[in-house]
Amino acid sequence: MDDDLQLLRSWHGGDKAAGNELFTRHFAALRRFFRNKVAAEDGQDLVQRTLLETVRSSPTFRGDSSFRTFLFTIARRELCHHIRRKHRKIDQAEVDLTVSSVIDLGLSPSAFAANQQAHERILAAMQSIPVDFQITLELHYWEQLDAADIAAVLEIAPGTVRTRLHRAREALRARLVELDAGHGESGADLEASLTQAALVL
Amino acid sequence: MNEIPTESLSLPPAPGGAAGVDTRLMRAAIAQDLFDAPAAPVQIGRFEILRRIGAGAMGDVFAAHDPQLGRTVAVKLVRAERRDAHTASLLREARALAKLVHPRVVTIFESGVHDGEVFLAMEYFDGGSLAQWIDAHPVRTRADVWATLAKFVDAGVGLAAAHAAGLVHRDFKPANVLLATDGRIAVADFGLAGTTRTAAPDPVPGAPSSLEQTSMTLAGGGTPAYMAPEQFRGDADARADQYAFCVALFEGLVGSRPGVSALDAERADIARRMPTTAARLVPRWIRAALVRGLASDPSARFPSMEALLVALDRRRHTARRRTAVVVGFVAAGLGGAWALAAPSPCASLSTDGAIWSGPRRAAVEAAYLATGQAPAATFFGEIDEALIDWSRDWAAARRDACEASHGAGQQSAARADARADCLEHARVSIDATIDAFIDVDPRTIANTRDVLARLPSIGRCEDPQALAAADEVAAIDRAAYDAAFAEVARARARLAAGQVVRLDDLQRGALDAVDPTRHPHLGAEVQLMIGEAVGLVDAATSLEQHLVPAARLAVASGDRILIAEARGLGECGRRQQGLAALVRPRRGGARGDDRGGSTAGLRVGGPGRGADERRRSRGGR
Numbered sequence: 001m002d003d004d005l006q007l008l009r010s011w012h013g014g015d016k017a018a019g020n021e022l023f024t025r026h027f028a029a030l031r032r033f034f035r036n037k038v039a040a041e042d043g044q045d046l047v048q049r050t051l052l053e054t055v056r057s058s059p060t061f062r063g064d065s066s067f068r069t070f071l072f073t074i075a076r077r078e079l080c081h082h083i084r085r086k087h088r089k090i091d092q093a094e095v096d097l098t099v100s101s102v103i104d105l106g107l108s109p110s111a112f113a114a115n116q117q118a119h120e121r122i123l124a125a126m127q128s129i130p131v132d133f134q135i136t137l138e139l140h141y142w143e144q145l146d147a148a149d150i151a152a153v154l155e156i157a158p159g160t161v162r163t164r165l166h167r168a169r170e171a172l173r174a175r176l177v178e179l180d181a182g183h184g185e186s187g188a189d190l191e192a193s194l195t196q197a198a199l200v201l
Numbered sequence: 202m203n204e205i206p207t208e209s210l211s212l213p214p215a216p217g218g219a220a221g222v223d224t225r226l227m228r229a230a231i232a233q234d235l236f237d238a239p240a241a242p243v244q245i246g247r248f249e250i251l252r253r254i255g256a257g258a259m260g261d262v263f264a265a266h267d268p269q270l271g272r273t274v275a276v277k278l279v280r281a282e283r284r285d286a287h288t289a290s291l292l293r294e295a296r297a298l299a300k301l302v303h304p305r306v307v308t309i310f311e312s313g314v315h316d317g318e319v320f321l322a323m324e325y326f327d328g329g330s331l332a333q334w335i336d337a338h339p340v341r342t343r344a345d346v347w348a349t350l351a352k353f354v355d356a357g358v359g360l361a362a363a364h365a366a367g368l369v370h371r372d373f374k375p376a377n378v379l380l381a382t383d384g385r386i387a388v389a390d391f392g393l394a395g396t397t398r399t400a401a402p403d404p405v406p407g408a409p410s411s412l413e414q415t416s417m418t419l420a421g422g423g424t425p426a427y428m429a430p431e432q433f434r435g436d437a438d439a440r441a442d443q444y445a446f447c448v449a450l451f452e453g454l455v456g457s458r459p460g461v462s463a464l465d466a467e468r469a470d471i472a473r474r475m476p477t478t479a480a481r482l483v484p485r486w487i488r489a490a491l492v493r494g495l496a497s498d499p500s501a502r503f504p505s506m507e508a509l510l511v512a513l514d515r516r517r518h519t520a521r522r523r524t525a526v527v528v529g530f531v532a533a534g535l536g537g538a539w540a541l542a543a544p545s546p547c548a549s550l551s552t553d554g555a556i557w558s559g560p561r562r563a564a565v566e567a568a569y570l571a572t573g574q575a576p577a578a579t580f581f582g583e584i585d586e587a588l589i590d591w592s593r594d595w596a597a598a599r600r601d602a603c604e605a606s607h608g609a610g611q612q613s614a615a616r617a618d619a620r621a622d623c624l625e626h627a628r629v630s631i632d633a634t635i636d637a638f639i640d641v642d643p644r645t646i647a648n649t650r651d652v653l654a655r656l657p658s659i660g661r662c663e664d665p666q667a668l669a670a671a672d673e674v675a676a677i678d679r680a681a682y683d684a685a686f687a688e689v690a691r692a693r694a695r696l697a698a699g700q701v702v703r704l705d706d707l708q709r710g711a712l713d714a715v716d717p718t719r720h721p722h723l724g725a726e727v728q729l730m731i732g733e734a735v736g737l738v739d740a741a742t743s744l745e746q747h748l749v750p751a752a753r754l755a756v757a758s759g760d761r762i763l764i765a766e767a768r769g770l771g772e773c774g775r776r777q778q779g780l781a782a783l784v785r786p787r788r789g790g791a792r793g794d795d796r797g798g799s800t801a802g803l804r805v806g807g808p809g810r811g812a813d814e815r816r817r818s819r820g821g822r
Contacts, residue, residue, distance in 0.1 A: 023231065023235070023236065027228050047227065048234065
């Protein structure tokens with residue numbers, strides 16, 4: 001991954017081809033990071049902001065962690081800025097990402113029906129647990145980051161990652177149980193309740 | 202559920218369908234913005250995606266550039282969620298639109314599969330939907346009433362055309378009517394469309410279940426706010442579209458829908474007690490038409506969309522024609538419904554009785570009843586009804602074509618001739634179909650509904666692209682062309698009716714007069730017909746030697762209906778081949794490469810076959 005570091009240095013020096021190469025390597029992960037958290041129309045802006053901030057702050061990046069960890073750290077900060085910008089329009093309340101979920105925060109990511117395949121059920125449940133729990137689970141399970149890297153991204157002490165991961169799984173499990181109880185097992189029931197909802201509108 | 206299955210926490214699959222296109226568009230845009238990287242266009246098939254233009258219930262729509270024809274098209278893709286259901290809906294839409302060519306119905310250019318995802322390429326509309334137009338044009342004056350009515354009558358003409366083609370839209374609403382800044386307007390979103398023939402007696406044993414029947418038995422979806430009461434029970438025919446149209450028109454004129462839904466309000470009453478401000482503006486006869494169109498009982502509504510449109514357009518017929526600007530009602534699309542108002546040189550042109558005349562009708566009836574098969578009488582009733590309708594539409598279209606050619610400069614003489622030729626060919630085809638009915642055999646009985654669902658299209662004679670093909674007629678000896686056409690029509694009608702066509706019996710002399718390079722249209726018809734006949738015996742040969750060339754010729758002719766037909770038959774051939782490969786090994790080596798055997802093996806519902814196999818072959822039809 002030191003390759004990434006060289007590309008970043010070259011890009012910072014003005015080599016756009018190097019920037020494009022770096023972007024090509026990490027686009028999928030960045031897109032994945034934002035896709036389940038913000039509305040589709042905000043995703044592109046956030047990916048772009050993250051990239052620009054990455055190159056801007058690259059002199060401060062000494063390479064103690066992997067470039068990916070650096071990128072996710074900045075992506076999470078950009079997400080926080082985004083939430084603050086959005087929230088300033090609504091109210092002044094302080095946002096705590098270990099308490100509020102992307103749904104609570106009104107970020108309107110794409111909706112998943114709760115009766116879908118396993119991974120879509122998970123995606124739906126993830127949107128309603130606290131944002132930092134969601135990020136913890138994603139970085140651990142999807143991006144295979146280790147505890148130290150997750151701690152760096154969340155900007156917390158490495159010792160607390162274990163607890164964080166445990167609490168995140170608990171929250172997700174509780175949410176899945178709620179989803180199951182709320183909608184019953186059969187898709188037909190869900191269809192019926194959707195039709196009802198449409199009639200009310 | 203106490204444990205989270207670990208595998209569901211694994212990396213989610215990369216987004217497909219519309220979301221996948223969004224991702225690729227995003228990547229290209231960022232690469233361009235930040236790195237000046239000339240992004241390779243995001244492509245679906247040969248179409249280069251430009252931007253997202255909308256999200257529908259079933260799929261998302263993108264504007265795209267067609268480099269081959271240099272025009273902008275709309276490309277529709279299924280959503281990533283519930284992909285199977287949405288793919289089925291998209292295919293249903295493709296089938297529905299392939300049958301229907303009309304200026305007031307959105308045109309489908311192509312359907313295809315890209316990276317395993319089904320897409321439709323359709324006519325592009327840049328003026329938003331009628332729902333947006335209504336919001337921007339609240340009715341405040343009488344003039345607003347006429348402007349709104351004109352838009353709705355245009356859309357209504359599209360619905361009527363769909364009904365004439367045997368389709369029910371089942372989800373008509375202002376959001377599904379598209380506008381273009383050049384004045385085009387068309388009905389879109391046929392993803393829920395089914396056929397108008399709702400009565401579905403038990404299928405005849407051995408009869409293939411047609412595409413129409415499959416889409417018909419699906420539970421009718423729709424948008425509750427616009428749905429007729431009977432549609433909630435899954436029972437929607439053309440009159441349910443009429444009801445939805447009236448809900449939408451009420452909304453356009455009054456600014457809100459009549460009540461929440463058909464389930465908790467008598468909407469006709471609401472229309473009767475229209476708010477006073479609206480009632481002052483909306484003429485009495487329009488209110489009366491809405492009350493009738495919103496009747497809970499379908500039989501209390503107008504018998505057809507045409508009848509409703511004539512009632513709504515009463516202003517044209519009254520002497521009080523103060524503002525002649527009444528806007529472009531498309532008389533042509535209505536099959537000359539208003540032509541009845543004034544006598545014209547074309548009025549005496551033809552009576553529709555000539556096609557489905559007493560003797561011909563009696564011959565078919567006698568032949569059907571003589572088969573002694575139980576459903577024969579029912580099927581004859583359906584034939585009778587369909588042919589009465591068809592003859593009436595044909596006569597109206599011919600009168601309309603005649604009037605248009607007499608009208609000052611409305612269309613060039615060549616176009617008028619082409620239209621007349623097209624209608625004449627439709628007549629030859631329907632005559633061939635009636636002949637096939639007279640020669641009824643048990644297979645014909647089983648295929649009756651399929652034949653009726655695919656009667657020769659009259660609407661295509663309004664299609665400039667189909668008419669371009671008629672230039673071919675002018676290019677050769679007229680008599681030879683007509684003879685070849687009649688021969689093809691005869692054979693195709695028999696094949697459609699499930700009757701045997703032996704290649705030896707074809708009048709090859711007539712067919713040899715057709716030079717496919719000069720007459721791609723007729724050439725395609727010849728190859729389709731032979732391919733269809735050969736396909737009954739030998740699917741591989743049919744596909745390679747006839748259907749593929751037919752598809753090429755069809756593309757060369759530019760006739761969308763023919764292209765769709767060639768594709769459909771080609772697809773069928775391919776499936777049969779696959780099926781034959783599946784069937785043969787199970788039978789062991791005993792059958793060898795007995796060609797007759799492979800045909801028998803393919804007959805649906807044949808004796809001694811497992812349910813599993815039968816299902817598979819039915820899916821292949």
